[in-house]
Amino acid sequence: ASRLRGKTALVTGSSSGIGASTAVLFARCGANVVLTARRVDKLAEVKAKCIAAHQALSDAPNDLFVLAIQADMTQKADTDSLLGKIGRKIDILVNNAGLVRGREHVGDIADEDIDVMIQTNVVGLIRLTQIIVREMKKQNSGTIINLGSVAGIEPYPGGSIYCATKHAVNAFSSALMKELVNTPIRVCEVQPGMVETEFSVVRHRGDKSKADNEYRGLTPLTGDDIAEEIVWCASRPDHVQIAQMLIFPTAQASAMISYRKP
Ligand code: 8X3
Structure with missing residues (x-):
């Protein structure tokens, strides 16, 4: 983790879930953090946690910083203006922002759900x-970590659009890694299975009981579990590139196979 000291990590979708956990863990490792999300109030809470993590470091440099910037990844103006608002060098990009909406089958999927995903x-x-x-x-360095999913390997019924988006992340990450092979820039794809965050609540349009049912009878991963893998990928020595990492709860073996206690 000392390799992360003074580095700057940009984490998208860091108001909750995997993104929030990842931002706080980077801060604990002595990295500067740039947070982005749509919800400014939630972002402010995560920013406070990152600052507290910096303050808890006994030997941290006193010029560590945490920036929180409101950005909606669907808005070109927001992504285009982000770098100017940050005004600093980014060492690590964590492309975490993402969502799933609905479990409808093809033929019944709403246009706006397709669009937002x-x-x-x-x-x-x-x-x-x-x-x-x-x-x-230009800086001849950097690490890009993309949040894929088991859904980017194995499509499942009721997940056609989400699975298509995560397959796209998989293809994009793989092509990018190949394009950057002659540079010191690393590309990693982290592919979680079942993680209990607001992800499932969003999938079920705010219905918490349906969301909870997704994890019934098993112990899902948490945002903190995935944050550990992301920060681990980012803190390998410069010559080590974790190309892909698939992470399941112990009770899951594929997108469609899991064991639930009766
Ligand atoms: C989330 C995992 O199995 O709900 O990316 O698609 S799954």
């Missing part, structure tokens, strides 16, 4: 990566 999970991620990768090429 593709715009956030794919288009926004690509736009921001283009902007940051240009900077990383």
Whole structure:
């Protein structure tokens, strides 16, 4: 983790879930953190946790910083203006912002659900990566960590659009890694299985009991579990690139196979 001291990590979608956990863990490791999300109030809470984490470091440099910037990944104006608002060098980009909406089958999927998933999970991620990768090429260093999913490996019924977006993240990450092979810039794809965050509440349009039912009878992963993997990828020595990492709860074996206690 000492390799992260003084580095700057930009984490999208860091108002909750995996993104919030990742931002706080980076701060605990002595990294500067830039938070982005749509919800400013939640973002302020995570920012306070990051600052507290910095203050708890016994030997941290006193110029550590935490920035919180409101940004909606579906809005081109927001991604285009982000770098100017940050005004600092980004060492680590964590493309975490993403969502799933609904479990409808093809034929019954609402246009706005298709749109928000593709715009956030794919288009926004690509736009921001283009902007940051240009900077990383100039500085000749950097780490890009994309949040894929088991859904990016194994499509399942009721997840056609979400699975398509995560397959897109998988293809984009793989192509990018190949494009950057002659540079010191690293590309990692972290692919979680079942993680209990607001993700499932959003999938079920705010219905908490339906969301809870997704994890019935098993112990899901938490945002903190995935944050550990993300920060671990970012803190490997410069010559080590964790290309892909698939993480399941112990009671899950594929997108469609899990064991639930009766
Ligand atoms: C989330 C995992 O299985 O709900 O990316 O698609 S799953």
